[in-house]
Amino acid sequence: MHKPKCMMRTAILNLLFIACLTTTQVKAQSSSNAPQWAKETPEQKEKRMAWWRHDRFGMFIHWGLYAVPARHEWVQQMEQRSTEEYKERYFDLFDPDLYNPAEWAAYAKKAGMKYVVITARHHEGFSLWDTQVSDYKAPNTPAKRDLIKPFVEACRAAGLKVGFYYSLIDWHHPDFTVDGTHALRNNQEARESNGKRDMNKYRQFMKDQITELLTDYGKIDLLFYDFSYPGKDGKGHEDWDSEGLLQLTKKLQPEIIVNDRLDLNEGDWGWDYRTPEQFMPNKWPEENGKRVAWETCQTFSGSWGYHRDENTWKSTNQLIAMLIEVVSKGGNLLLNVGPTARGYFDDRAVDRLEGMGKWMKYNSRSIYGCTAAPDDFKTPDNCFLTYNPDTKRLYVHLLQWPFKTLYLPGFKGKVKYAQFLHDGSEIKYTSRSEPGSHMTITAGTEDLIVDLPVVKPNTEIPVIELILE
Ligand code: GLC
16 A cells, blocks of 8 residues: 555656756747847855945936026926927037036035936936937037036046936937837827837937947946836837847946836846936835835926926925835935036935935944845834844934834833944933823833934934944
8 A cells, every 4th residue: 555655756746846847948948049248146246246235325417408597397298399399409518617526526425315317318308428329418509519428427536426417208219200208209200200200310329429439438337217107198118129238238337237117027128227217216126025126216396307496305304204215114215406408407406406415424333334124123103214234233213203202012121231322422221110100101011212312413314323233
């Protein structure tokens, strides 16, 4: 009786083994079809993205012809202007006589930003560099020069990493078919011209431009492709040849980090990080139950390009809180400046950047190299927590200054020492368990009770640094 059972088990095991082999072979086959760069291991990917994860805070720069009308970078689309009209009106007025990229880099650096991503070309189709495949470029305006080159040099000199934003959309290119988001979407004649527009040529044009950007400016750390809108009257990865673009990108700059807007899946042909835009995720974004790398891009006031009359500017306090919240959820913040047509940063932007810099000067230790706190640390009232896994320090950001006492729920036995981050001064704490009366504290036995000065220290959002046991 035993033998046949045993044999059956062996047969089943053999079958399982063969099944396993087949799946491994299939997997091996599919990954051998994948390009060389796609074969990197999770550890290699982690290493490639280490600087980005560490740095957490970057500057986005939206600059193009749209700085002249100064009412949103989508102005051509919103006002449904043809390229001829738009170009005729603004091209010869683009004269950034006060452009000083060293000053831009200095602002970014002082604000505590570690990398900068500039719009080499936005949806309007105007290139900031001396591209050889289009006349619609800065050197042909009164600017009379390649504006990207000195920018890249200034960033490098300041020790900032450099990224390019590159628009997949182009409302200027004659071969880009008119679709539902095009500036001429409601123009019958333009729609009818689609038969003559050749997306093959447009795809080649993008590849030529990407080749220029990724060959002529030294090491480029990041590429922000923008954006896909697949479906009826839209465009997706087939329209861009996203696989081809990505392949080219990685071939020219193997270490580069690429965002997620090419309409590709993560994996062999995938992306490096997610890009929630203009909103705050309510938790660390996940994909198939796994936390993913992410960066939210945000504006000061709503528009990305310089917008003179927009008055919904976020306060410095709100922006600092935003940065902290992002890091507390394991992400990065790419905060945008839209320089003016004359090439300088608007006062309102400078005010915010300086305010953030003032805070970062004393508190950046709770940002760089930090991430979400381990799950066993419960967030105290009105606070955000960040954590540095290398130093094992936990940072409590007090968004609302409490009166004398801060309760750290369940922290008893986990903390060795506490201090303010901005001045390194000791903070005392106790744990008590006496029953509450009108004069005693009501904390639980496992809580820590932190004694704080009545007056809030002179830093926008005070941070308590906890050295853990
Ligand atoms: C959007 C907009 C664009 C902006 C970008 C920033 O896709 O089209 O104007 O450049 O987001 O992420």
